[in-house]
Amino acid sequence: MYTILLVEDNEMNRDMLSRRLIRKGYKVIxxxxxxxxVDLAGxxxxxxxxxxxxLPIMDGWEATRTLKSSEELKAIPVIALTAHAMAGDEAKAYEAGCDDFDTKPVVLERLLSKMNNLLGNE
Known part of the structure; x- marks a missing residue:
């Protein structure tokens, strides 16, 4: 069983997506x-x-840069999720170190495909 860390400040989005992933067989933190x-990833x-x-406190761009600068954590794949997909956001996500990019609202099958690709399940 794969463990997924969902970093999301919106409680409704967090609960909905985590329930959907749990139903698909993932453990979700x-x-x-x-x-x-960053702390939970460590x-x-x-x-x-x-x-x-x-995100509050530390945005997702900075959190990803922090994770990818850590020898212990840089191999963990990160998929950027954003509701404000503007021109350049996808490139900015890759520059921050994200391994893939998806937009909100989440289309579960599309996201699962990206997750499976990064987890080596395709």
């Missing part, structure tokens, strides 16, 4: 802000991180 996401070592980009 959640963080409410970027700093908590302590729980998830298999993949779903990172909202608009």
């Amino acid at each position: 959640t963080a409410n802000d970027g700093q908590q996401g 302590s729980d070592r998830p298999d993949l991180i779903l990172m909202d980009m608009s």
Whole structure:
């Protein structure tokens, strides 16, 4: 069973997506802000991180840069999630170190396909 770290500050989005992932057989841990996401990644070592980009305390861009600068954590795949997909956001996500990019509202089958690709399940 793969462990997914969902870093999302919106409680409704966090609960909905985590329930959907649990139904698909994933273990889900959640963080409410970027700093908590970085801390949980270090302590729980998830298999993949779903990172909202608009977060309090530390935004998703900075949290991803922090994770990818760590020798212990840089191999964990990160998928950027954003509701404010503007021109350049996808490139900005890759520059921050994200391994893939998806937009909100989440289309579960599309997201699962990206997750499976990064987890080596395709």
